Amino acid sequence: MATRVRKAIFPVGGLGTRFLPATKSMPKEMLPVVDKPLIQYAVEEARAAGIEEFIFVTGRGKSAIEDHFDHSYELAATLSARGKIAELQLVRDTLPTPGQVAYTRQQEPLGLGHAVWCARNMVVDEPIAILLADDLILSDTPCLKQMIDAHAQLGGNMIAVMDVPRAQTASYGVITPGRRDGRLIEVKGLVEKPRPEDAPSIHAVIGRYILQPQVFEHLSGLERGAGNEVQLTDALARMIGDGPFYGYDFEGRRFDCGTRVGFLEANLAFALRRPDMRDRVKDFLKNYT
Ligand code: UTP
Numbered sequence: 001m002a003t004r005v006r007k008a009i010f011p012v013g014g015l016g017t018r019f020l021p022a023t024k025s026m027p028k029e030m031l032p033v034v035d036k037p038l039i040q041y042a043v044e045e046a047r048a049a050g051i052e053e054f055i056f057v058t059g060r061g062k063s064a065i066e067d068h069f070d071h072s073y074e075l076a077a078t079l080s081a082r083g084k085i086a087e088l089q090l091v092r093d094t095l096p097t098p099g100q101v102a103y104t105r106q107q108e109p110l111g112l113g114h115a116v117w118c119a120r121n122m123v124v125d126e127p128i129a130i131l132l133a134d135d136l137i138l139s140d141t142p143c144l145k146q147m148i149d150a151h152a153q154l155g156g157n158m159i160a161v162m163d164v165p166r167a168q169t170a171s172y173g174v175i176t177p178g179r180r181d182g183r184l185i186e187v188k189g190l191v192e193k194p195r196p197e198d199a200p201s202i203h204a205v206i207g208r209y210i211l212q213p214q215v216f217e218h219l220s221g222l223e224r225g226a227g228n229e230v231q232l233t234d235a236l237a238r239m240i241g242d243g244p245f246y247g248y249d250f251e252g253r254r255f256d257c258g259t260r261v262g263f264l265e266a267n268l269a270f271a272l273r274r275p276d277m278r279d280r281v282k283d284f285l286k287n288y289t
Pocket of ligand 1: 011012013014015016017018019028029057106108109110111112114115132133134258
């Protein structure tokens, strides 16, 4: 049995430039899908997978995230005075157990790899989960739980993958696949944002990772890569061959909420799953021209 995954890193230090002007003074990760911020979906997914410690790598202008996971005394008192019990419960549900959450700050948004590296002193010699809140996954079993269950048997490194149209490989990290066993695909190579003609497969890396702590050492020595950012993919590529490394072809539908259309699609898909909204939304979609 592999060492249990207890901690998760949530890199939320990016600028979210594809969502300007909405993200000028509001973190992208606080954008709501229906009525819940993206980051809350990610935290709930991690909790459902058994994660006990939540490490946020924040940046400038991201304090709304810390406030979201904190007590709001005035709001709670007002809701209570007005007898809004259901709403009060919703607000209480956002609260982690005291001491479960830690924040560190990425002073400059130098890339996802750099954001993860910023959390290196908060993880000692144990595997770590990483969740990117803008990859929102609708599934019967939360994506990270699917992966953690598989990881418990296998250990090593594991990254979520899904097939994308070949024309889109330049937007993703892409794996060179080896043997396939059910949902598990052996990772033999990894390349960030390959052109379609150069892509080694159509298995794209999605924002859920379970990594061995050696990732921090690999990140330490890294130069900036694609987009002049420190790429997590480059560190992962160096870890291939160190031990088992799997892509996990998860069950579920992923929405890229870092893009406008992906975000809209997520809102529609999640609204259509809500009994209180489904009929009106369906009606609107059918009749709107
Ligand atoms: P993205 O690649 O979507 O980058 O980051 P971004 O800066 O947030 O958005 P755009 O491309 O400018 O629109 C994926 C995840 O990695 C985090 C982001 O906050 C997001 O959750 N990230 C990215 C960091 O924490 N730090 C960085 O320097 C870059």
